[in-house]
Amino acid sequence: MELMELIEEFFSPSSLSQVMEGYEAREGQRVMAREVARVMEEGGVSLVEGGTGVGKTLAYLVPSALFALEGDARVVISTSTKSLQDQVVNKDLPLVQRLLGEGGRHFLAAALKGRNNYLCLHRLKAAVERGKVDRDVVEWAHKTVHGDLETAPKVGLSHLLGSRWEYCLGKSCGYRELCFYQRAWKRAEEAHLVVVNHHLLLSHLVAEKKGLPFFERLIVDEAHRLERTALEVLGESCVISWLLRQVQGLTGLGLALGMGTDFLQDLEDLKGRLSRSLTFLKGLLPQGRVAVWEMEALEEVEEEISNLSLAIEEVALRGEGWLRRQGEEAPLHREVALGVGELLAGARVLEKWAQGPREMVRWAETRRGEVPWISFHLVPLEVSSILGEGLFTMVDGVVLTSATLSVAGSMAHIREALGVPFHAREVFLPSEFDYEEQVRLVVVRSVPPPLSPAYQERLLEVLSSILRERGGGALLLFTAYRVMEGAVEVLRGEFPHLNFYVQGEEGRDALVRTFREDPWGVLVGVESFWEGIDLPGECLKTLVLVKLPFKSPQDPLVAARSRWYQEQGKDPFTDYLLPEAVLVFRQGFGRLIRTKEDRGVVYLLDSRVLDKGYGRVFLSSLPPGVKMDVVE
Ligand code: SF4
Structure with missing residues (x-):
């Protein structure tokens, strides 16, 4: 039977409901499965936006598995995080293996993470x-x-x-x-489907394609996160106190191995040099993130870290020489090699930073503490050319999917950000949920703009009144840590019967797990909490979006990219800041309704969505049918 026929048969309402209890046929899922099957067979690139509830994972796993099985090929599935990767491997794949296995189609699947x-x-x-x-x-x-x-x-x-x-x-x-790593690699080499995360996929792309076994087709789930991960993978950074730790570690190893007083003295001198640099740089750099164009003492900073880089490299090379002379494979020698490698890598980042490559954004970050924490960062201005040339030529067929690929019905932004080839197809699959029935959007007009002196006070009044009316089972999404922490401090005092689970106080997964079981729980977060959190059922009935999630224009990367858009003749707000904010907004909004049974209210405490011209871009990006009320 042809792949397309197999897909039709598998996703026919009668066959799936026979083997999956409670399964409801979804047209969007069938359309997506057919599109994935088409890419598997014919190749090409397809962007598939599947609204919440479409059942995307099953829709790409089944055709991928059937294609790989029939053609003895390998398909790589990339998810945005390691926890989503675990979810596909532990929950979705066993189901697909069981369903296809019942029809005599047994395929092998494996997970692979970074080494x-x-x-x-x-x-x-x-x-x-x-x-x-x-x-x-x-x-x-x-x-x-x-x-x-x-x-x-x-x-x-x-x-x-x-x-x-x-x-x-x-x-x-x-x-x-x-x-364990060799075994994981071997399992991946033998598997039809290999589940990875974006970080590993992109490392494979930049590391001469050595991070993954050969594969024929690629599915990128949560594709809206690919650009951000690419910026992380292609960026470089060096933390001075981390280098200090490496030197201390090497000193311990050197003593254990009897590395000789000369090298130990070199390490001691380097330790002193790093400490002096930390103190000197602390005097030159303000607290927080500061971009190079804001650094008053840029030349001095560059000179200092260039000299520091030379000093580190000199000692590291002496360490390498010592290792070569020993010719040993013993564990401690290997640890020395690792420590020396870390020093060399750090020295190279510092030197690159001091050189200031034009195509990269540079900034430094300083934090308070007993030992000053100073780091230097370089991030590429854009990754679309690297992704466009690498990702879409790596294999013959690529599917990019997510619940949020479009802004006001257009995929132009994601296409440009990821360097998607011109001929790529676009498929839009609306959510299967009845948003008119299931959710109400309430825009609160009376919260003034964030820079207004009355902002914090009014924000707290509104948050208090929402929690008083709605109680626990609430998710509060902020855009700034400082505002979040200030609000939580007050709300905790005012609502002692509610339990606040706040980002940063514990790991995200642990917070979400506890919140799920607590009817008096209020989950609070910024940034990463706007997406990837799945809270179906009664545990979440109120969602508060404190502000439209625009990136801070003060952030060095945002400022540099805005300038870059301008240099390309584009409008940084319309072409960059707005679409990015809309995608995050759509993700945040999507936290509330995860199943057909979910009901709830979304409060948006930002009147710009009504008062500014761009507000309609946010509103027109919401799922169709959402009813909106405006209150003071
Ligand atoms: S040193 Fe041995 S155990 Fe460690 S990664 Fe290599 S083969 Fe595996």
Whole structure:
């Protein structure tokens, strides 16, 4: 049977409802599955916007699996985060494997994460010998099936125990047969479907295509996040206090290995040099993020970090020379190689920063603390050319999908941001939900503009009155930490019977898990809380969007990109800031209604949506049918 016929049969209302309890046929899902099947068979690029409730995951997994199975090919599915990756692997894939397996079609699927997410047993042994690992971690290491450090009893272990190519002994490693990363790679090589995250996909793209096994087709889910991840992957940064930590670590290793007094003295001198630099730079740089064009002492900063880079490189190269002379493969020597590698990488970022490449945005960030925290960052101005040349030529067929690809019905912005080829098809699949029935949008007019002196006071009055009327089961989405923290402090005092789960006080997944079970819960966040949070059912009935989510024009990257848009003859507001804000707004709005049973109210505390001309772009990007009330 042809792939398209198989898809028609699989998604026919009668066949799925027989094997999936409670399944309701969805036209959007069938259309999407057909489109994915078409890309699988014919190649090309397709942008598929599927509103909430369409059932996108099933719609791309089934045709991908059938195509890979029939053609003995491999399809890579990329999701935006590791937790979404886990969700596809642990929830959606087993279902598809069961459904297709019942028809005698058994396919292999695997998850692959970045290398340093996996426990390296060789490093573990060395760390245990040095007394660097607690017992609970060792116990976990004995039990873990996949060695995914995210499941370890402690966070932040990848630096100490993660698999790294610079460290890996390869074929001469005594643990090779058991190696978690090697096994994950092998599973991926044997699989028809490989589920990855955007970070790994983009690292594969820039690292000469060595991060993933060969594949024939690509599905990018949550494609609206691809550009942001590309900016992270292609950007570079160096934290001075991190380099200091590396030097301290190398000193400990040097003493254990008897590296010789000369090298130990070099490290001691470098430690002093880094500390002096920190103090000197602290005097030159203001608190927070500061772009190069705002730095009064830019020349001095550049000179200082260029000299610092040379000093670091000199010591690191001496360390490399020592390692070469030893010719040893012992674990401690490998750790020295890692530390030296980190120093060299840091030195190169600092030198690049000091050189100031034209195509990159540069800024520094300073934070208060016992040891001053100063970092230097470089991020490319745009990634569309790299993505356009790399991503869409990597394989013959690519599907980009998300619930939010368009702005006021147009995909022009995402096309340009990702360098999508001209011939790519566009498919719009509306949500299956009845928004007219399920949700009400209330715009509160009386909150003044954020820069007004009365803003904070009126904002708090409105938030209090919403919580008084609606109680728990609320999600408050802010756009600035400072405003969020100020509001939470007051609201906690005013509503002692409500439990506030606030971003930054615990990990996002843990906060969401607890909030879900608490009818008196109020979940509060900025930025990442506007998307990727799935709260179906009774636990969420009130959503408050405190402000339209425009990026801060003071942010160095935003300011530089705005200038870049201007230089290209475009309007930075209309072509960049507005569409980006609309996409985030649509994501935020989408948190409330996740199933056909969900009901609730969205409060928008920003009257610009009514008063400004651009407000209609936000409103016309909402799902059709949403009823709006305006209150004071
Ligand atoms: S093969 Fe490499 S990554 Fe795997 S355990 Fe050995 S050293 Fe670690």
